[in-house]
Amino acid sequence: MKILICDGMHSKGLELLRAEDELEVLAPDQPGPEEVRRLAADCDALVVRSRTKVTADLMDAAPRLKVIGRAGTGVDNIDVPAASARGILVMNTPGANAMAAAEHTMALMLALARHVPQATQSLREGRWEKKRFLGTELYQQTLGIIGLGKIGSIVADRALGMKMNVLVYDPHITPETAAILGAEWVPLEELFKRSDFITLHTPLTPKTRNIINRDALALMKKGVRIINCARGGLVDEEALHEALVSGHVAGAALDVFAEEPPKDNPLLSLDNVIFTPHLGASSFQAQENVARAIASQIVDYLKRGIIRNALNFPSISPRDYERIQPYLVLAERLGHLQGQLCSPIERVEIEYSGPELTELPLDPLTQSIAKGILDPILAEKVNLVNAPMLLKERKIELVATTTSETRGYTGLIRVTVEGKGQRRSATGAVFPGNEIRLVRLNTYRLEAELEGVNLIVQNEDKPGVIGFIGTTLGSHQVNIANMHLSRTPEKDRAIAIVRLDDEAPPEALEALAKTPGILSVEQVRL
Incomplete structure (x- = not known):
C-alpha cells in the first residue's frame, strides 16, 4: 500500500510509516498540484497539512484512495463531503498541538506586556530607549479567558502559576468546573469590565463572530490588552483599530486575522500591536506530535482497520452503514440544535425508540449527538471519537436509553438537555427518502427540516x-x-x-x- 506525504512530515512520523513492511512511503519535497495529482493516482493514503488542497477532482484522480490524514486539526483544505461520498475516511489529530497554541498565547501576552518586539526593533536601529518601553507585570493582574476548552484551560493553569487572577467566561461550563481549575466564572460583561488582559479561545460561530466589538471595547478598562490566538473574525478589527488609536486599548497581540494573510489591514501600521503569522501550532514538539499521531492512525487503519479521530465515518460495519447513515445525520443535527439553544449543559439524555433503530448499533449515534452538541461550544475540533471524552472533561453527564415504543414512527431520537434549571427536548425522525425532520420541540409538535x-x-x-x-x-x-x-x-x-x-x-x-x-x-x- 502506498502513502503520499504531500506537505512534508516530521522525521519521527516518517520513521513510523517506513518501519511498516507493507507500506511504501512517497515524500516528495514541496510537490505542486500536478505532481500531487500524478503521484496520488495509485496511492491508498494521503497525508497533508494546510498547503495541499484535497479537492473532489484530486480524489477522482486517485481511485485507490482509502484515507486522508490531516497532520493537525483544521480540515478546511479537504473537501470532507466529497470524501464521504467516495467512501474515503478523513482523519485529523485533535489536541496534538494544544500545548503549542497555549504557550504561544502566553508568549504573546508577555511580549505585549514588556514591548519585546518594539524594543528589539528600536535597538536594531541604534537607539537605547529605556524610558519609552516601560512595561507592566503580569503578577496580580487580571486575565479574562473567553472559552475554557483544552487550550483555554492550559492558559488558565499557566496564568495561575504566574499569580495572575483568572476570570473565565464560557457559557457551556458551570462555575464549579471553573473553580476546580482555580478560576472564577463570570458573565461576559463582567469579564470585559474587570480584566487587564483578555485572551480568546473559542470557535468562530455566528454567536462568537465579533464577540469583541465596539460595545464590548467600551465596557473594558482603559489600558486593557487583548490577545487572539484562536480564530480570525472573533475581533472586530476596525473597532479594535479605533480603540488602539484612541488609547483606550493599550495594546493587542494577534496571531490570526479575519483575512489571512492580512492585506491593507490598518492594524499592521500601529506601534502598540504585535503580530505573528498564525504560528499557534508551530512548535517543534507540536509538529512531532501531530506527525507521530497521524502516522500511527494511518497505520492502524490501513493494516488493522482501526478508526481513530475520524471526521466522517464512525465505527460501523459496512453492512449497517447504509441503514444507519440518515440517522447519523439526524443525531448530529439534533445535538447541534441543542448545543446552540441551551447553555451551560450539565446533562444530556438520549432516547432511541422504534424497531428500525433498536436493531442498529447505537454508539455511533450517541457519538454523533455528542459531536453536534460540542461543535458550537469548543474552539478545538470535535469528531466522533473524541466527543464523548470531551463531554466527560466538561463534566457533562450523558445517559442513553432505548425503548420499543414507536409513537407512529419506525425510529425516533429524542435529545433532552439540562442545565441551570433549564430542560429542553428535541425529537427527530427520518422520513421516506431519508428526509430529516424535527417532529417535536419541547411540547410543540411539528414537522420542520x-x-x-x-x-x-x-x-x-x-x-x-x-x-x-x-x-x-x-x-x-x-x-x-x-x-x-x-x-x-x-x-x-x-x-x-x-x-x-x-x-x-x-x-x-x-x-x-x-x-x-x-x-x-x-x-x-x-
Whole structure:
C-alpha cells in the first residue's frame, strides 16, 4: 500500500510509516498540484497539512484512495463531503498541538506586556530607549479567558502559576468546573469590565463572530490588552483599530486575522500591536506530535482497520452503514440544535425508540449527538471519537436509553438537555427518502427540516405575530425560505420555526425580541 506525504512530515512520523513492511512511503519535497495529482493516482493514503488542497477532482484522480490524514486539526483544505461520498475516511489529530497554541498565547501576552518586539526593533536601529518601553507585570493582574476548552484551560493553569487572577467566561461550563481549575466564572460583561488582559479561545460561530466589538471595547478598562490566538473574525478589527488609536486599548497581540494573510489591514501600521503569522501550532514538539499521531492512525487503519479521530465515518460495519447513515445525520443535527439553544449543559439524555433503530448499533449515534452538541461550544475540533471524552472533561453527564415504543414512527431520537434549571427536548425522525425532520420541540409538535439557518420564535398565541415576523425580516432584507408553526394544547403559546436564506442581522433579532407578545427569539445554523 502506498502513502503520499504531500506537505512534508516530521522525521519521527516518517520513521513510523517506513518501519511498516507493507507500506511504501512517497515524500516528495514541496510537490505542486500536478505532481500531487500524478503521484496520488495509485496511492491508498494521503497525508497533508494546510498547503495541499484535497479537492473532489484530486480524489477522482486517485481511485485507490482509502484515507486522508490531516497532520493537525483544521480540515478546511479537504473537501470532507466529497470524501464521504467516495467512501474515503478523513482523519485529523485533535489536541496534538494544544500545548503549542497555549504557550504561544502566553508568549504573546508577555511580549505585549514588556514591548519585546518594539524594543528589539528600536535597538536594531541604534537607539537605547529605556524610558519609552516601560512595561507592566503580569503578577496580580487580571486575565479574562473567553472559552475554557483544552487550550483555554492550559492558559488558565499557566496564568495561575504566574499569580495572575483568572476570570473565565464560557457559557457551556458551570462555575464549579471553573473553580476546580482555580478560576472564577463570570458573565461576559463582567469579564470585559474587570480584566487587564483578555485572551480568546473559542470557535468562530455566528454567536462568537465579533464577540469583541465596539460595545464590548467600551465596557473594558482603559489600558486593557487583548490577545487572539484562536480564530480570525472573533475581533472586530476596525473597532479594535479605533480603540488602539484612541488609547483606550493599550495594546493587542494577534496571531490570526479575519483575512489571512492580512492585506491593507490598518492594524499592521500601529506601534502598540504585535503580530505573528498564525504560528499557534508551530512548535517543534507540536509538529512531532501531530506527525507521530497521524502516522500511527494511518497505520492502524490501513493494516488493522482501526478508526481513530475520524471526521466522517464512525465505527460501523459496512453492512449497517447504509441503514444507519440518515440517522447519523439526524443525531448530529439534533445535538447541534441543542448545543446552540441551551447553555451551560450539565446533562444530556438520549432516547432511541422504534424497531428500525433498536436493531442498529447505537454508539455511533450517541457519538454523533455528542459531536453536534460540542461543535458550537469548543474552539478545538470535535469528531466522533473524541466527543464523548470531551463531554466527560466538561463534566457533562450523558445517559442513553432505548425503548420499543414507536409513537407512529419506525425510529425516533429524542435529545433532552439540562442545565441551570433549564430542560429542553428535541425529537427527530427520518422520513421516506431519508428526509430529516424535527417532529417535536419541547411540547410543540411539528414537522420542520433540520437544515440551514433557522429562527425559533416563541410567542403568545394571538393574531398578528406571524405577520410581524415576516414584515420585520423583510425590512432587514432577510428572505424566508419556509415556516413551520405549532402551538401548545392549551392554545396560549405558539412557536414558529422560520428557515432563512441568510442569517438575520442583530438589529432584526433585537427588533423581534423587543416586540410585545414575542417571548423568545433564537437563531441557529444547522
